[in-house]
Amino acid sequence: MTSPIAYKILVIDDHPETLNIIQRVLQQQGYNVLGARSGFRGLSLADSESPDLIMVDGMMPEMDGWEVCRRVRGTPKLADIPIIMFTAVDEAEQKLAGFDAGADDYLTKPTEPDELLERVRMILEDRTPKAAAETRLHEPLPEKKKPKPRESGGRVTNTISFPNSGSVTAVLGARGGAGATTLAINLAYSLATAGRDTTLVDLDLIQGHIALYLSQKHENGLNHVLTQPESRWREALPAEMSKYSEHLDLLLTHAQLASEPLPLRPEQTLSLLQPLIKPGHHLVIDCGHQLTDVVESVLSQANQIIVCLRPERVALANARLLLEHLHEIAPPETAVRAIIFDFSGLMAIPHESLEKFLNHPLTAILPVSPTEMNQAVNKSIPLVQLNPQAKTSLLIRQIAQQLIKA
Structure with missing residues (x-):
């Protein structure tokens, strides 16, 4: 600071x-x-x-x-x-x-x-003082790379869809830092420890948060798949998976902060993920916090959509708009859930008042201890593995059981 x-x-x-x-x-x-x-x-x-x-x-x-x-x-x-x-x-x-x-x-x-x-x-x-910023106004700006033209995508027209067998849970943040990656990791781990074959997918092709969180050294993953001819994607996919535990596989992305993001269209995304949907199998997808065409294509095929937010203004306002939008685009049979992460322990707004503000029921409010969160990150393990009997761990396992029964 x-x-x-x-x-x-x-x-x-x-x-x-x-x-x-x-x-x-x-x-x-x-x-x-x-x-x-x-x-x-x-x-x-x-x-x-x-x-x-x-x-x-x-x-x-x-x-x-x-x-x-x-x-x-x-x-x-x-x-x-x-x-x-x-x-x-x-x-x-x-x-x-x-x-x-x-x-x-x-x-x-x-x-x-x-x-x-x-x-x-x-x-x-995380803010730069305006007075400090003003002293740099006359400094030469770094040369910007000319952006590549974006390939038009548009919404998916359901020419490709996931098979009915298996379960797809898409986890989406109302904003950055809202807990989407944390929940996706812990839900997938909870499903796997319950004996359910589970695949955790990171759709963030720039940040690669799951690989960082779990300290996975596998250098390929989804990024490497996308560098190959599209006709070979499905064939190449198994070799790019990482084994985390007996029942948990990972399809990771790795941080590409200094590179142009690899192009991926909505219909390509659905075609790529289709083979991962198997009878009795759970697919948990970390969709990040940006509602791109690719993310919307996944949401249109998900059985469960979970929106993560924090009890502060920007996240609450974004979540309210996001939930309204999801009710418009999600299939009628898709369950849309809202979960609040309270990382401060200072939240004093009643459950009912939050639901009224969001115009949507809350599945859970997860109290996450900053100390335990730091310990889990430093040990590169899920929160539910660090302290299985903590209130947050018990709540996440309850949510996992709801997904199993859905």
Whole structure:
């Protein structure tokens, strides 16, 4: 993280004492802090000062914090600025209203200084300070490679379909870091340990997260298949599979961050995956978080679609839109599930309120301990293998049993 002195934070609160306390706490950590005692003044400062973060009180006269959020998100120049809303109202509906208006996080007053600073740090952690970015405006830009023209794909017209035998579960993230890869790995492992023959497929041809997560050294996989003539893909597929356990096979991709992604059309994807669907066999596909034509082709043939999200504004808003879209494109017999990953342990929004916001039932809320998550990643094993009796492991195994019975 860049030194906090480079970050500019705008605090908007109509109570002078609260405003002074928050400013002082942030300034003691070296942040450049601006203060405003009304929503109108705050919007004016946001426009002129371009802060890296806005912190706004929800309950203010004339213009409340929710309206400030909406106006910030509705102004192109300001729309990408993260917002933390704080208020004395600790009600789920108010929090969801804040997320809906555009807040990225929500704090209930009174807030301990340590918690406030931790939330600020987490929001700013992956962002480059605007002041630092502006110093590089006149530096020469690196030469860009001319992009290759994209091959037109369009939606699949069901000329190719998966066989009815076997089970296909597609796991999709509402955004990056929502837990899709974690769930896909742990579901596949749980199915395999239940004695079900399972294949786990990574459809992310750029990131290759499953291979990284499980420290698989197999250098070929799906990437290598796609470099061969299409007529040989099915023949080449068995040699590119990795054996993880007695009942679990992996079809991996490996990170290609510096390369052009290999072209893959929707109908090619379905044709390639068809041989993996066998009677009594489970196919779990990590679809990443981008709803491409290739991903939509897989979703159109899946028995189960699982959307993963986190309890924060962007993921909740994306998930609501994604779930609406899935109900439009998924076959009537396809089960669409929503699962929340709570990596912080701080989620205080009731189950029912989240379902109302998403307009969709929740299959589960998975509380994932950051310590256990780090241990699993460092040991290159699934969470359910690290601690089989943890609440998260038990919930994932229950979901796997639901897939077996479906």
